[in-house]
Amino acid sequence: MxxxxxxxxxxxxxxxxxxxxxxxxxxxxxxxxxxxxxxxxxxxxxxxxxxxxxxxxxxxxxxxxxxxxxxxxxxxxxxxxxxxxxxxxxxxxxxxxxxxxxxxxxxxxxxxxxxxxxxxxxxxxxxxxxxxxxxxxxxxxxxxxxxxxxxxxxxxxxxxxxxxxxxxxxxxxxxxxxxxxPCAYGTAENMVRRAGVTSGSRVVVTGASGGVGSAVIQLAKRRGAHTIGIASEAKQDRVRALGADTVLGRDEALSVLGSESADVVIDNVAGTGFPAMLSLLQRGGTYVSSGAIGGPLVELDMRTFYLKDLTLIGCTAWDDAVFPSLISYIERGEIRxxxxxxxxxxxxxxxxxxxxxxxxxxxxxxxxxxxx
CATH class of the missing domain: 3.90.180.10 (Medium-chain alcohol dehydrogenases, catalytic domain)
Structure with a gap:
């Protein structure tokens, strides 16, 4: 009883x-x-x-x-x-x-x-x-x-x-x-799920030191993804400690990784760096966002979008499985x-x-x- x-x-x-x-x-x-x-x-x-x-x-x-x-x-x-x-x-x-x-x-x-x-x-x-x-x-x-x-x-x-x-x-x-x-990890889990991140996915995460970005690193890693965190130099060691496989500055991501080097970009920064994020995606890749802290208006070359068969996903409404999944990750010690x-x-x-x-x-x- x-x-x-x-x-x-x-x-x-x-x-x-x-x-x-x-x-x-x-x-x-x-x-x-x-x-x-x-x-x-x-x-x-x-x-x-x-x-x-x-x-x-x-x-x-x-x-x-x-x-x-x-x-x-x-x-x-x-x-x-x-x-x-x-x-x-x-x-x-x-x-x-x-x-x-x-x-x-x-x-x-x-x-x-x-x-x-x-x-x-x-x-x-x-x-x-x-x-x-x-x-x-x-x-x-x-x-x-x-x-x-x-x-x-x-x-x-x-x-x-x-x-x-x-x-x-x-x-x-x-x-x-x-x-x-709740908010940071719920938003992150929703994006990772909708992007279809799986074991072996190459995932670029902007703002990787922030609340949502750091959550994305953890949630993508628990799925077995190869994660590339984008963060300022002062924060890069701490992003590596989260489990990011590679950590780079935003301005150097394209020059270091090269075009068509990522399956998924999860970007809550946007702003002037947006075109480079699409260039990173391989043909058929997926760009996901739930924010734009660097600026909401971006430059989009539609040829990059359609000639590369990209998928752009906006994420606000959380899917049904998101929050129960987070509770289970906490209780099993899979995130911190x-x-x-x-x-x-x-x-x-x-x-x-x-x-x-x-x-x-x-x-x-x-x-x-x-x-x-």
Missing amino acids: PTIHPPTRPVLEGKTMMAIVTTGVGGYDRLEVSRVPVPAPAEGEVLVQVLAAGVNNTEINTRLGWYSSSVATGTNDAAENVSGQTVTRPDGGWNTATPFPLIQGADCCGRIVAVGRGGDESSVGARVLIRACMRTQGFSSMETSWLGSDRDGAFAQFVAVPEHEVFTVDCDWSDAELATI PLLAKVFPLDQIAAAQREFLDKVHVGNFVLIPPAPL
Whole structure:
């Protein structure tokens, strides 16, 4: 018989919690440390106490309004352009306008503390990861709802989410280590799967020292691929330590490897280096992307695309198997977390500033204060 835990919702009703509320598009002044009501889980939802929350480009890009078609620069340039300004971008969200004010935070390691009406009370107390990319109409549809972008997320002491989006995890990792996984590794696993990476595939990974890039290196290696990481010279030894077979600077990749030397390129940098990435691909090769931190507008020679029979794959919506697979990799010890630094939740601006400096390898994590 499962242990039946007493309901905890009445203890939290009417209580407030600390949260970082992003009030709109703009600079760090848009990140407000606030007291807001603890959300009540609706029917079919659970209430999760946030134990640790990861920092991603996604939250920064959303605050900057970078997803707007009016933005033509990379993330860092966009951050400089909005500093100290009030900016309105009605199309700045993933699908429509971002629903500001918003509690951001796509990465959450937490513990279930309450369930909605009719929910299974035996789940209370379980340590869980939340699937950040939610398929609102099932996996037959590409429609998504992202934690922290389309609905309130993990930059708070509590978050309410659908019960089918929480996954228990049995491992000896710390809460902060687990919080490095959902967004970066979910995005990486989705790209590796869709690209069809298998044993012997030659895979070029740009931004290999970042959260997603470092995850791609690990996830491609566990499939037996030959991985070529692209990273700045200062970070190359750390990328090799992840298991990359070769590590190069972005500007030297084509000259060292030669054209038509790769089966797959997984590129979340884009920008001016995009043409070289297509040149690296052999005929019939696959280019996969879920980001463009170096700049969203690229130069594409259509002759390279069609004469080489290339496949270009955009990845946002995670496939059904992605998150359960990640949980199994963690529990079997097949991947390891890359925790670069931990900050208190109220130091989010400092964390994002340092994140944009790009001197770290891996992921930053925020820790909210324990509730009273």
